Amino acid sequence: MGSIDIPLSQRISPAIFYWGTPVVLITTENEDGTFNIAPMSSAWWLGNRCMLGLGAVSQTTINLIRTKQCVLNLASVGMEGAVNALARTTGAKGVLAAAEDTGYLYFKRMNGYKYVPDKFGHSGLTPIPSDLVRPARIAECPAQMEAELKGVYEMMQDAEANGFIALEVKVLQTHVHQNIRMLGHANRIDPDKWQPLIMSFQELYGLAPKKVSPSILANINEEEYRPFSNSVEDVKNVENTQEQTQ
Ligand SMILES: Cc1cc2nc3c(=O)[nH]c(=O)nc-3n(C[C@H](O)[C@H](O)[C@H](O)COP(=O)(O)O)c2cc1C
Numbered sequence: 001m002g003s004i005d006i007p008l009s010q011r012i013s014p015a016i017f018y019w020g021t022p023v024v025l026i027t028t029e030n031e032d033g034t035f036n037i038a039p040m041s042s043a044w045w046l047g048n049r050c051m052l053g054l055g056a057v058s059q060t061t062i063n064l065i066r067t068k069q070c071v072l073n074l075a076s077v078g079m080e081g082a083v084n085a086l087a088r089t090t091g092a093k094g095v096l097a098a099a100e101d102t103g104y105l106y107f108k109r110m111n112g113y114k115y116v117p118d119k120f121g122h123s124g125l126t127p128i129p130s131d132l133v134r135p136a137r138i139a140e141c142p143a144q145m146e147a148e149l150k151g152v153y154e155m156m157q158d159a160e161a162n163g164f165i166a167l168e169v170k171v172l173q174t175h176v177h178q179n180i181r182m183l184g185h186a187n188r189i190d191p192d193k194w195q196p197l198i199m200s201f202q203e204l205y206g207l208a209p210k211k212v213s214p215s216i217l218a219n220i221n222e223e224e225y226r227p228f229s230n231s232v233e234d235v236k237n238v239e240n241t242q243e244q245t246q
Contacts, residue, residue, distance in 0.1 A: 018042075020200035023075040023083055025125075026052070027135040028063035030117075035127060035136050036063055036091040037119035039083050041199040043072070045171075047228030050147065052167045053155070055104040059091030061165055068149040069133040070169060073141035075197040077206035082140065083197065084204075085123045089116040103163045131238050132172050142177040142194065171230065173238060187232060188222060 021041045028036050038060040042053030050072060054061045064070050075083055090113050098105040116122045120136075127136035130146045137144040151168035182188035191211075198205045226232075 016201060018199060018201050020198050020205070022196040023079075023199050023204070024052075025073040025075055025083070025086070025138055025141060026060050026064075027071045027073060027127075027138060028060050029067050029069065029134045030059070030063060030091065031066070034118070035120060036060060037073075037086060037123065037125065037138070038091070039075070039086045047225070048171045048230050049150070050145070050169050050171060052169065054165055054167060056154075056163045056165050057092060057094070057102070057105040057108075061167070062092070064149055064167060064169075065152065067134065069135055070147050070149070071130055071133065071135050071137050072145040072147055072169070072171070073138040074143040074145075076142050077195040077197055079140060079197055080204050082123045082125050086119060088113045089119065089122065090114075091117060091119060093117075103161065130173075137175060142180050143189070144175045145171045146173040146175075147171050173235070174230075 018041065021043060023039055023041050024043045026038050026040060028038075030036050036059050038054075038058060040052065040054060040060070044051055054064075060070070088108075088111065090108060092105070093115055094102070094105055095108050095113050095115050098109040100106055119125075120127050126139040128139045130137050130144075133146045133148065137146070147169040149167060150170045153166040153168075154162070155164040155166055156162040176189060180189055180194045182190035182193075195206055195209075198207065
C-alpha cells in the first residue's frame with residue numbers, strides 16, 4: 001500500500017473500451033436447424049446469469065431472440081486459430097448487400113466480413129449435443145454453459161448510433177473438461193488450471209500463468225454463493241433423466 005508509482009494521467013478519447021474480457025464462442029440454432037457460432041467478448045456473469053452485449057444484426061442475436069437458447073462455450077489459450085478463423089465472419093446473409101443505412105451490418109461489409117453459413121465446418125471445431133438446449137456445444141472449449149434467454153435490453157437508446165442489445169441469459173447446465181476441475185471438489189474450477197483466452201482492444205491474450213497475489217475475496221467459500229446460482233441437484237436431475245431415457 002502506498003508504494004505504487006503513480007504515472008501522469010492524460011485525457012484521451014478511445015474509440016473502443018475493450019479492456020479485457022474472456023472470448024466466448026456462442027452457439028445458437030439457425031432457422032434451418034443448423035448451428036451458428038459467433039466469437040464475442042462483451043460478456044460478464046453474476047450468479048447464474050450472464051449478460052451478453054451483441055449487435056442486433058448478428059445472426060446470433062436473431063437466433064437467440066427467436067429460440068431463447070444458446071450455449072456459452074469459453075475459448076482457452078490454444079484456441080486462437082479457431083477464433084481467428086471465425087473472426088470477421090457472419091451467419092447473416094444480409095451482409096453481402098448491406099446498404100449504408102444499415103449501421104453495424106454496413107460496418108461489417110466495409111470491414112471485410114464474410115458470409116459463412118457453416119461456422120463449424122469453417123473453423124474445424126467439433127459439435128457435441130447439449131443436454132437441455134438444442135444448440136450444440138463445442139467439444140474443444142474447456143467450459144460450456146447451456147443457457148436460456150431471460151431478458152433483452154436495447155442499449156444506446158439515447159444515441160443515434162444504436163443497434164446494440166444486452167441479453168440476459170440463465171445458465172442451466174455447465175460442462176467442463178476434467179483437467180480444469182479442482183481436485184477434491186465436486187463443483188469447482190481450479191483457476192490455476194483454467195487459461196481463458198482474453199480479448200483486449202481486439203488483440204488476443206492469455207493470463208499470467210499464476211496468481212499475482214493471494215486474494216482476500218477468495219477467503220469466502222465458493223458455496224456461500226450457491227443461493228445466487230444453480231442447485232447441485234440440478235446436475236443430478238439431468239443425469240437421472242438421461243439414465244431413465246437410455
Ligand atoms: C474475439 C472477438 C470478440 C468479439 N466480441 C464481440 C462482442 O462482444 N459483441 C459483438 O456484437 N460482436 C463481437 N465480435 C464480432 C462478432 O464476432 C461479429 O459480430 C460476428 O459477425 C457475429 O457473428 P453472427 O452474425 O454469425 O452472429 C467479436 C469478434 C471477435 C473475433
